Amino acid sequence: HAKENGKNNFQFYTAAMNAVVHDRMEIENGLRHALAKGELVLHYQPQVDIASGKMIAVEALVRWAHPEKGLIPPDKFIPVAEESGLIVPIGEWVLRTACRQNKAWQNMGLPHIRMAVNLSARQFRQPHLLTVVAKAMEDAGLDPNSDSLELEVTESVVMKDLEGTISTLNKLHAMGVRLSIDDFGTGYSSLSYLKRFPINTLKIDQSFVRDITTDADDAAIASTIVTLGHSLKLRIIAEGVETAQQLALLREMKCDEMQGYYFSKPLEAAELEKLLREERRLSG
Ligand code: C2E
Ligand code: MG
Ligand code: MG
Ligand code: MG
Numbered sequence: 001h002a003k004e005n006g007k008n009n010f011q012f013y014t015a016a017m018n019a020v021v022h023d024r025m026e027i028e029n030g031l032r033h034a035l036a037k038g039e040l041v042l043h044y045q046p047q048v049d050i051a052s053g054k055m056i057a058v059e060a061l062v063r064w065a066h067p068e069k070g071l072i073p074p075d076k077f078i079p080v081a082e083e084s085g086l087i088v089p090i091g092e093w094v095l096r097t098a099c100r101q102n103k104a105w106q107n108m109g110l111p112h113i114r115m116a117v118n119l120s121a122r123q124f125r126q127p128h129l130l131t132v133v134a135k136a137m138e139d140a141g142l143d144p145n146s147d148s149l150e151l152e153v154t155e156s157v158v159m160k161d162l163e164g165t166i167s168t169l170n171k172l173h174a175m176g177v178r179l180s181i182d183d184f185g186t187g188y189s190s191l192s193y194l195k196r197f198p199i200n201t202l203k204i205d206q207s208f209v210r211d212i213t214t215d216a217d218d219a220a221i222a223s224t225i226v227t228l229g230h231s232l233k234l235r236i237i238a239e240g241v242e243t244a245q246q247l248a249l250l251r252e253m254k255c256d257e258m259q260g261y262y263f264s265k266p267l268e269a270a271e272l273e274k275l276l277r278e279e280r281r282l283s284g
Contacts, residue, residue, distance in 0.1 A: 024080060027076065027077050027080045028080050028084050028086070030066065031064070031077055031080060031081060031084075031086055031090075032086065034064055034066075035089060035090060035093055039064055039065050039066065039067070040062055040063070040064055040065070040090065040093060040094075041062070041063050041064075041065050041268075042060045042061065042062055042063075042094065042097055042098060042101070042269070043060075043061050043062075043063055043266035043267055043268060044058040044059070044060055044061070044101075044266060044267055044268075044269065044272040045058060045059045045061060045259060045264060045265065045266035045267070046058055046259065046263055046264045046272070046275065047059060047114075047116065047237060047257050047258070047259045048257060048258050048259070048263050049256065049257055050247070050250065050251050050255060050256060050257060050258055051256075054111075054279065054283075055111070055113060055263075055275065055276070055279055056113060056114060056257070057113050057114035057115070057116055057150065057257075058113055058114075058115060058116065058272060059116040059117075059118070059152070059259065059266075060094060060097075060098040060101075060115060060116065060117050060118070061074065061118075061266045062074050062078070062090070062094050064076075064077055078120065081120075082120050082121065082122055085122070087120045087122050087123060088122065088123060088126060091119065091120060091123040092132050092136070094117060094118075095117050095132065095133065095136045096136045096139065096140070098115045098117050098149075099115065099136045099137055099139075099140035099142050099148075099149060100139075100140045101115070101269055102115040102140070102142060102148055102149070103140045103141050103142050103148075105273065105276060106142075106148075108273075109280075110273070110276040110277065110279075110280055111276055111279050111280050111283065112146075112147075112148075113276070114147055114148060114149070114150050114178065115148060115149055115150065116150040116151070116152050116180065117149065117150070117151055117152065118151075118152045118153075118182065119151050119152065119153050119157075120157075121154075121156075121157045121160075124153050124157055124158075124165075124168065125161075125164070125168075129168065129172075130168075130171050130172070130175070133149075133151070133172065133175065133177060134175060137149060137175075137177075144175055144176035144177070145176040146176075147178060149176075149177050149178065150177065150178035150179065150180055150200070150201070151172060151177055151178070151179055151180070152180045152181075152182040152203065153179070153180075153181065153182060154181070154182045154183045154186075154187070155181050155182070155183055155184050155185070155186060155187035155189055156183070156186070156187040158181060158197065159187050159188060159189055159190060159193070162190065162193050165193075165197070166193070166196055166197065169197050169198050169199065170198055173198035178200045178201070179197070179198065179199040179200055179201070180199060180200060180201035180202065180203055180237070181194075181197075181199055181201070181202050181203065182203050183203065183205040183239075184202045184203055184204055184205060184225060185204060185205045185207075185208055185221055185222075185225055186205045186207065191228075194232065195232060199234060200234065200235060201234060201235045201236070201237055201257075202225060202229045202234050202235075202236050202237070203236075203237050203238075203239050203259075204222050204225050204226075204236060204237070204238045204239060204255070205239060205240075206238075206239040206240025206260075207240075208221050208222045208225075209222065209238050209239060209240045209241055209246060209250075209260070210240060210242075212246050212249055212250070213243075213245045213246055213249055219249065222238065222250070222253060222255070223253045226253045226254055226255050230254070235256045235257060236255050236256050236257070237255070237256060237257035237258065237259060238250050238255050238257070238258045238259070238260070239259050239260065240259075240260050240261075241258040241259065241260030241261075241262045241263070242260055242261045242262050243262055244262065246260075246262070247262060
């Protein structure tokens with residue numbers, strides 16, 4: 001009996017594994033052409049100053065508008081892109097598109113906002129990163145010292161090869177780029193290095209925000225990140241804020257900014273533009 005079950009399980013797993021491998025290959029093959037075919041799109045999610053309620057930045061989030069499968073979220077293809085190396089041209093496209101979009105909004109006379117762009121591990125370690133970033137800003141016509149671009153790198157990425165990280169971050173900082181540590185609290189930060197990074201912002205990972213009003217441990221972690229960040233003169237942004245209760249608690253903790261469905265989901269460029277027009281109307 002046991003033998004039979006074992007065999008069945010084996011066949012089951014093999015079939016499941018084949019499906020996974022097949023999916024992956026399909027994604028990788030499709031992704032090779034997605035860029036050239038113009039199937040990648042950026043959505044933009046507001047980041048809001050908690051004290052004033054003003055939108056001060058947006059995060060560019062890539063999606064794949066697949067002709068048959070519809071809109072594919074980044075979690076489904078970024079890891080494949082990262083492993084295959086396709087993340088390098090894709091990331092460059094994201095950066096260039098995001099910079100051009102921000103310049104287009106500036107040219108329309110809309111309120112100034114920062115554009116936050118995610119960098120993957122491979123992009124961050126790429127020797128050409130500095131050139132790619134400088135050229136993206138220059139080609140878009142973005143003034144480097146105008147607080148127009150912020151790069152987000154995850155905690156787990158910056159905490160590897162610490163001397164390399166410091167050197168790369170220093171060069172980006174010298175170019176006038178703002179820097180934030182994404183998904184903060186999920187990795188193992190060396191606090192002595194955190195102090196040496198020329199960063200501006202820590203993003204509290206959404207896993208701590210989700211149950212912040214009911215889980216005392218999560219609330220303690222979030223509050224500790226705010227205190228730690230402030231003592232290092234950093235701004236703190238909470239990700240994944242979905243309710244007024246979460247926001248109220250974060251405000252009490254003196255968290256500086258928030259990003260999440262409570263204010264807005266990631267939006268297409270045209271929708272985000274409407275929000276900016278609304279902000280301009282309210283302020284003037
Ligand atoms: P991330 O950089 O931590 O981005 C935040 C994610 O949280 C986004 O998911 C966003 O839509 C989601 N989110 C925001 N507010 C809420 C909320 O209130 N509730 C919930 N449940 N989720 C919320 P998204 O767009 O699916 O992106 C997932 C991840 O994919 C990103 O996490 C980032 O790591 C990666 N990614 C997205 N775009 C890019 C890109 O252009 N380049 C690279 N390298 N990675 C990207
Ligand atoms: Mg991010
Ligand atoms: Mg994050
Ligand atoms: Mg994340």
